[in-house]
Amino acid sequence: MLEVKNLNVSIGGRKILNDFNLTVQDGEVAAIMGPNGTGKSTLSYVIAGRKDYTVESGEVFLNGVNLLELEPDVRAAKGLFLAFQYPLEIPGVATMTFLKAALNAQRKQRGEEELSTPDFMKRVKESADKLGIKSDMLKRALNVGFSGGEKKRMDILQMALLQPSFGILDETDSGLDIDALRVVADGVNSLRSEKRGFLVITHYQRLLDYIVPDTVHVMAQGQIVRTGGKELALELEKSGYREYVTEQAVA
Amino acid sequence: MAAVQETVDRVKAIDVSEYKYGFFSDIESDKAPKGLNEDIVRFISAKKNEPAWLTEWRLEAYRRWLTMREPNWARVDFPRVNYQDLYYYSAPKTAAGPKSLDEVDPELLKVYAKLGIPLQEQEVLAGVVNPERKIAVDAVFDSVSVVTTFKEELSKAGVIFCPISEAVHTHPELVKKYLGSVVPTTDNYYATLNSAVFSDGSFVYIPPGVHCPMELSTYFRINEQNTGQFERTLIIADKGSYVSYLEGCTAPKRDENQLHAAVVELITHDDAEIKYSTVQNWYPGDSEGKGGIYNFVTKRGDCRGANSKISWTQVETGSAITWKYPSCILRGDNSRGEFYSIAISNGRQQVDSGTKMIHLGKNTTSRVISKGISAGKSQNTYRGQISAHRKATGARNFTNCDSLLIGNACGAHTVPYIESKNPSTQFEHEATTSKISEDQLFYCMQRGLSAEEATALIVNGFVRDVLQQLPMEFAVEAQKLIAISLEGSVG
Ligand SMILES: Nc1ncnc2c1ncn2[C@@H]1O[C@H](COP(=O)(O)OP(=O)(O)O)[C@@H](O)[C@H]1O
Ligand SMILES: [Mg+2]
Numbered sequence: 001m002l003e004v005k006n007l008n009v010s011i012g013g014r015k016i017l018n019d020f021n022l023t024v025q026d027g028e029v030a031a032i033m034g035p036n037g038t039g040k041s042t043l044s045y046v047i048a049g050r051k052d053y054t055v056e057s058g059e060v061f062l063n064g065v066n067l068l069e070l071e072p073d074v075r076a077a078k079g080l081f082l083a084f085q086y087p088l089e090i091p092g093v094a095t096m097t098f099l100k101a102a103l104n105a106q107r108k109q110r111g112e113e114e115l116s117t118p119d120f121m122k123r124v125k126e127s128a129d130k131l132g133i134k135s136d137m138l139k140r141a142l143n144v145g146f147s148g149g150e151k152k153r154m155d156i157l158q159m160a161l162l163q164p165s166f167g168i169l170d171e172t173d174s175g176l177d178i179d180a181l182r183v184v185a186d187g188v189n190s191l192r193s194e195k196r197g198f199l200v201i202t203h204y205q206r207l208l209d210y211i212v213p214d215t216v217h218v219m220a221q222g223q224i225v226r227t228g229g230k231e232l233a234l235e236l237e238k239s240g241y242r243e244y245v246t247e248q249a250v251a
Numbered sequence: 252m253a254a255v256q257e258t259v260d261r262v263k264a265i266d267v268s269e270y271k272y273g274f275f276s277d278i279e280s281d282k283a284p285k286g287l288n289e290d291i292v293r294f295i296s297a298k299k300n301e302p303a304w305l306t307e308w309r310l311e312a313y314r315r316w317l318t319m320r321e322p323n324w325a326r327v328d329f330p331r332v333n334y335q336d337l338y339y340y341s342a343p344k345t346a347a348g349p350k351s352l353d354e355v356d357p358e359l360l361k362v363y364a365k366l367g368i369p370l371q372e373q374e375v376l377a378g379v380v381n382p383e384r385k386i387a388v389d390a391v392f393d394s395v396s397v398v399t400t401f402k403e404e405l406s407k408a409g410v411i412f413c414p415i416s417e418a419v420h421t422h423p424e425l426v427k428k429y430l431g432s433v434v435p436t437t438d439n440y441y442a443t444l445n446s447a448v449f450s451d452g453s454f455v456y457i458p459p460g461v462h463c464p465m466e467l468s469t470y471f472r473i474n475e476q477n478t479g480q481f482e483r484t485l486i487i488a489d490k491g492s493y494v495s496y497l498e499g500c501t502a503p504k505r506d507e508n509q510l511h512a513a514v515v516e517l518i519t520h521d522d523a524e525i526k527y528s529t530v531q532n533w534y535p536g537d538s539e540g541k542g543g544i545y546n547f548v549t550k551r552g553d554c555r556g557a558n559s560k561i562s563w564t565q566v567e568t569g570s571a572i573t574w575k576y577p578s579c580i581l582r583g584d585n586s587r588g589e590f591y592s593i594a595i596s597n598g599r600q601q602v603d604s605g606t607k608m609i610h611l612g613k614n615t616t617s618r619v620i621s622k623g624i625s626a627g628k629s630q631n632t633y634r635g636q637i638s639a640h641r642k643a644t645g646a647r648n649f650t651n652c653d654s655l656l657i658g659n660a661c662g663a664h665t666v667p668y669i670e671s672k673n674p675s676t677q678f679e680h681e682a683t684t685s686k687i688s689e690d691q692l693f694y695c696m697q698r699g700l701s702a703e704e705a706t707a708l709i710v711n712g713f714v715r716d717v718l719q720q721l722p723m724e725f726a727v728e729a730q731k732l733i734a735i736s737l738e739g740s741v742g
Pocket of ligand 1: 016034035037038042
């Protein structure tokens with residue numbers, strides 16, 4: 001379960017998250033939709049522990065563990081995964097090498113044995129096949145020269161491999177054509193379970209046709225301004241975010 | 252910035268103080284009196300029982316040196332060396348004579364065991380230890396070679412691998428013919444000094460058509476205090492032969508600076524190839540810049556024959572000051588020179604390193620891949636010269652020179668000199684400077700890697716092209732060294 005309580009965050013003196021509150025239950029898929037620049041990526045980065053932000057007050061719990069005091073790698077080992085809006089390139093580091101280093105680092109932190117190479121290869125191959133990732137791509141440097149869609153698929157592959165207890169997907173649909181979107185959504189759907197929660201951040205409703213959420217939150221000006229079921233996404237698709245933005249501005 | 256800052260802080264806190272080869276061994280030594288004059292030069296020559304021609308050769312160099320000045324064009328800054336305040340010769344007392352392992356002082360063997368250097372010839376020969384590949388080692392302790400392994404097995408193949416002080420006696424014609432033929436005694440301040448006082452080093456001769464049956468390597472260890480280290484290495488690959496040679500170096504931690512001025516000369520005849528690899532890990536000084544080795548080294552290869560090849564690979568992580576430009580003279584037609592370098596600087600280290608590729612023959616080619624990594628408050632300069640002689644028709648060079656910065660307090664500089672006197676040459680130069688970005692680090696950490704692991708992974712990715720050039724066992728060692736010199740994830 002992810003709980004965000006009264007979170008106030010600023011960057012460079014500018015307030016981005018405004019007394020933000022959100023709870024996502026085990027097994028729940030919650031979507032956050034909202035206009036560009038409203039703080040969706042900021043929220044995901046702060047939960048994952050990126051350092052540029054000033055957390056003025058508030059708390060974030062994952063399965064009861066207070067995350068805000070922990071280093072990003074410790075949060076990851078506790079089960080948090082963030083699929084990036086813009087996955088990074090790591091030149092010279094073969095994708096396979098990176099995957100193995102990440103998985104073993106997490107296992108080490110949790111006091112688990114390193115995975116043997118054959119076991120590891122088997123796991124990677126299974127997940128890669130599902131996501132249509134060819135083995136020669138795994139030999140290339142991580143994300144270097146990958147298309148936008150390939151980078152997103154690679155992030156989902158990492159999620160499948162790391163088996164987090166909570167996944168945040170930040171605009172995973174951006175840059176994907178419809179076929180790639182389906183593949184990625186299938187990948188995510190196959191990871192849904194009673195235990196594993198997801199926070200799906202998106203600007204467009206389209207992704208939510210494939211990853212059907214239990215809850216939809218509308219975010220504007222650094223706050224959740226409305227919450228509903230999956231039908232709320234369709235409504236937003238028609239009416240856009242204007243009313244929320246102006247409402248806030250007037251208030 | 253924060254995560255990078257933290258990495259920088261961590262690096263600062265541990266960096267060079269984590270130098271794990273910093274122990275001093277209490278081994279009795281036999282020294283020349285302090286200071287330098289003609290008598291000291293004669294003393295060194297006499298200690299080694301050298302023939303008159305060599306004593307004269309040294310003295311000539313010494314007289315020449317008195318007229319020279321220290322070079323000041325490198326981007327390094329350090330207090331002047333007082334050349335009269337140094338010892339120019341120091342030998343472990345027990346070293347005189349032992350030429351097989353069971354004759355070597357066990358205390359000395361312990362030092363090399365502690366350094367992880369494979370001197371176990373007996374075990375390998377007896378089949379007790381069975382490494383993937385055999386490596387013959389010449390172990391040089393301060394001014395003398397203490398042992399050379401696998402000599403007999405090598406001599407069956409006709410390969411000569413021995414301390415140069417021994418080669419002077421056993422193969423005087425070869426030494427006389429080649430010594431100083433690539434780096435003349437007049438070459439530069441440090442090389443000339445070396446010619447006057449050189450102590451020991453390795454001598455290698457590969458006869459025509461022989462592919463050297465094992466890797467050859469020399470491990471240099473400076474132990475004594477206030478002692479200059481002046482090795483001389485000479486490698487000759489005769490027609491159609493091949494050798495791969497590795498060089499490793501360490502020194503104890505000391506508050507004073509220590510001078511190291513070596514000369515390495517390589518010669519390849521027609522169709523021959525020398526692959527020379529160095530993992531240089533001299534003590535770099537502490538994080539405030541106290542102590543450390545001054546590494547002023549002249550390394551040059553002469554591709555004398557047609558179709559010959561010399562390849563330099565270096566991983567430079569140690570030394571307070573590095574002044575080093577392994578070079579190739581591409582004299583033979585179709586000859587090829589290569590330079591692959593990883594230079595890491597941290598703390599207050601200053602590195603000015605690069606290469607010279609001098610194209611003299613027709614259709615000569617050269618390739619330069621340099622990766623500089625600067626952290627802490629260090630300065631890291633690549634200085635490279637590519638030149639083509641009038642007659643070097645069809646000469647080609649490709650240079651790629653990348654710098655990676657970790658933190659905000661260090662500097663990276665690239666100084667290329669390119670000159671061509673022949674219109675048909677093709678010289679290409681690429682250079683990039685980048686920083687380990689906060690975003691890359693955060694991305695890696697989000698996947699579970701610690702800041703240190705993430706930095707090491709990114710740096711290893713950055714240097715991958717060069718690491719691939721190293722012989723396997725050195726690549727592993729180098730990878731570990733990179734991690735140690737950057738993060739302190741020791742072990
Ligand atoms: N590193 C930064 N420095 C300054 N402003 C930033 C930085 N990152 C984000 N912002 C600002 O914070 C606001 C929220 O951005 P973001 O969280 O990326 O929004 P969203 O993901 O909803 O589009 C934007 O106005 C953006 O310009
Ligand atoms: Mg965003």
